[in-house]
Amino acid sequence: MARKNCGFPAGFPSFPLSLALIFFLPVNPLRHCSAGGHDYRDALRKSILFFEGQRSGKLPPDQRIKWRKDSALYDGASAGVDLTGGYYDAGDNVKFVFPMAFTTTLLSWSIIDFKRNIGRELGNAVKAVKWATDFLLKATAKEGVIYVQVGDAFSDHSCWERPEDMDTLRTVYKIDQNHPGSDVAGEIAASLAAASIVFRSLDSSYSGLLLDRAVKVFEFANRHRGAYSSSLHSAVCPFYCDFDGYQDELLWGAAWLHKATRRRQYREYIVKNEVVLRAGDTINEFGWDNKHAGINVLISKEVLMGRAPDLKSFQVNADAFICSILPGISHPQVQYSPGGLIVKPGVCNMQHVTSLSFLLLAYSNYLSHANHAVPCGSISATPALLKHIAKRQVDYILGDNPQRMSYMVGYGPRYPLRIHHRGSSLPSVAAHPARIGCKGGSNYFLSPNPNPNRLIGAVVGGPNITDSFPDARPFFQESEPTTYVNAPLVGLLAYFSAHT
Numbered sequence: 001m002a003r004k005n006c007g008f009p010a011g012f013p014s015f016p017l018s019l020a021l022i023f024f025l026p027v028n029p030l031r032h033c034s035a036g037g038h039d040y041r042d043a044l045r046k047s048i049l050f051f052e053g054q055r056s057g058k059l060p061p062d063q064r065i066k067w068r069k070d071s072a073l074y075d076g077a078s079a080g081v082d083l084t085g086g087y088y089d090a091g092d093n094v095k096f097v098f099p100m101a102f103t104t105t106l107l108s109w110s111i112i113d114f115k116r117n118i119g120r121e122l123g124n125a126v127k128a129v130k131w132a133t134d135f136l137l138k139a140t141a142k143e144g145v146i147y148v149q150v151g152d153a154f155s156d157h158s159c160w161e162r163p164e165d166m167d168t169l170r171t172v173y174k175i176d177q178n179h180p181g182s183d184v185a186g187e188i189a190a191s192l193a194a195a196s197i198v199f200r201s202l203d204s205s206y207s208g209l210l211l212d213r214a215v216k217v218f219e220f221a222n223r224h225r226g227a228y229s230s231s232l233h234s235a236v237c238p239f240y241c242d243f244d245g246y247q248d249e250l251l252w253g254a255a256w257l258h259k260a261t262r263r264r265q266y267r268e269y270i271v272k273n274e275v276v277l278r279a280g281d282t283i284n285e286f287g288w289d290n291k292h293a294g295i296n297v298l299i300s301k302e303v304l305m306g307r308a309p310d311l312k313s314f315q316v317n318a319d320a321f322i323c324s325i326l327p328g329i330s331h332p333q334v335q336y337s338p339g340g341l342i343v344k345p346g347v348c349n350m351q352h353v354t355s356l357s358f359l360l361l362a363y364s365n366y367l368s369h370a371n372h373a374v375p376c377g378s379i380s381a382t383p384a385l386l387k388h389i390a391k392r393q394v395d396y397i398l399g400d401n402p403q404r405m406s407y408m409v410g411y412g413p414r415y416p417l418r419i420h421h422r423g424s425s426l427p428s429v430a431a432h433p434a435r436i437g438c439k440g441g442s443n444y445f446l447s448p449n450p451n452p453n454r455l456i457g458a459v460v461g462g463p464n465i466t467d468s469f470p471d472a473r474p475f476f477q478e479s480e481p482t483t484y485v486n487a488p489l490v491g492l493l494a495y496f497s498a499h500t
Contacts, residue, residue: 038398040497043411047489048121050457051128054483056095057085067428067453071163075150079172083150086135090482091421093163094151097139098240101187102288103483104132108194110491113362117498133195133210136188140217148184148228149173153239160441162426173235181228183242185221186249189214193256211260218253244290247278252291255298271310283317284324284333286355288484293321297359304370323376325356339402339467340392347477350462350485357390358488361495394492402467410456417450420473420480424455445473459485
C-alpha cells in the first residue's frame, strides 16, 4: 500500500492546535453539484502547468511558472555524474526516482490513450514527459548502475527552504548487481518504453534511444532481482519503501515493453511469470508502489481486441478490479466518503482517486471497442457506468463536493491556499533575493497566511473520509501535492474536455 507521499517525518516544528482549528474546515453534509459544469480544458492546461513548478535543474527559456528559478545544478557531482534535471516529487526537494518514473509512465499513458483529446496542450504534455525522460536517461547511462535518488531525505526534511537555496545533503544513491532494485528499475523500464511510444511519431531517434534503454534496464531488473528498499533501506524508507514487492514492476515493465516493441519474448515472459510474479494480487491497488490493477487493465486491451486469448486471465483480474471499486459493493479496501470520493487506507488519498479513475476510464474505452460490459453480481458495469464513476471523481476534485472547494490550486473560485510545498510557501527569489536558511523557513511553514506563490494546477492530498479538509501546511497528508496525483489526471481531463 502506498504510504508516501504526502509525507513529512516527525521532528519538524509542531503545529499549535489552536492554529490548526482555525483552518480545519467543517463538513457540509449536503453534496454540491456544479450547475454550470466544469471547464475541463482549463483544468487540463493547469494540471500540465503544475509540472513546471516541480522542475529541478536549469530551467528553460519557455518556463511559464516564473517564481521558480534554477536549482540543484550540481546534482550527481559527488558521484562524478550529471544528475541534474528531473522532478521533485512533492513539496520537498529530494529527487526520488521511483515515483518520478511512475509519474512518467502515467503521463505517457495519458498521452497514448487520449492524445487526440489533449488538443493544444499536447506540446506541453510532451515537454512534461521529456523533462523526466531526459533525467532518466542520465540516471541509467552507466552500464550496470542505476541512480535512484538524489538528496538525503532526512537532511532535506529537517529544513524548510526553497529549492533555489538548497544546502542540504545531495547524496547520490544507486543500485547495481550487488545492491539490486528490480522495483525501481522495472518502473524505469516501463516509463522509458511508454515514453518511446509517445515520441515515436514526434522524434524517432529519441524514441529509439528511449526504447533501447528500456530494454537494457529491464534486463538488469530481471537479472538482478531484489527490492531497492532492502538494498537502500536507510535512504528510501520510510519515504518510498517498496511495501508490495518488486514482482509487479517486472510484469509492468514487460507489459510496456511488449506494447512498445510487439516482441514475442515479452509476451512469453508475461505468460510464463504471471503466477510467479503474482499478477492477481491486490487487484484494486494502483500507484507508485503497486502496479497490479494497472498491469491487468493494460494487458486486457489486447485480450478484448481478440489478439491475446492466452492472456485471458488478465482480463478476469481486470474485471474483478472493476467490481471491487464500484460504489455500493462492499470491499474492505475501497470506501466512498459521504460526498462520493474514493477513499483508501494510507496517506495522500488523492493519488488513489486519480489513478483508479484513470484505469476506470481507460478500461471503459477498451470495453467499448469490444462491445463488452463487466458482470458484477446483479450489476452490469457498462462502459458508460465506468465513465460516469470516473467523471464523478474528477468533478469532486474540481469542486462538486461538500466543501464546495476545488482541490486543484488555481482552478475555480475556492481552492487550497496553504499547501505543504516549500517553493510555494516561501517568498520567491524575486521577492526575497537574500538566502533563506534551513531553519529560516519555519516561520513561513507555521504562518496562517496563504502561500505567496501559487503552484497552479497542483492537486493536493485531499479531504478525509468525512470530506473534511484542513487548509494548513502541517496537515501534509491532505495539503501536499505530488506529481503522481496529477499524471493520471491529465488523461482524465483530456477525455472529459472533449466529451462533455
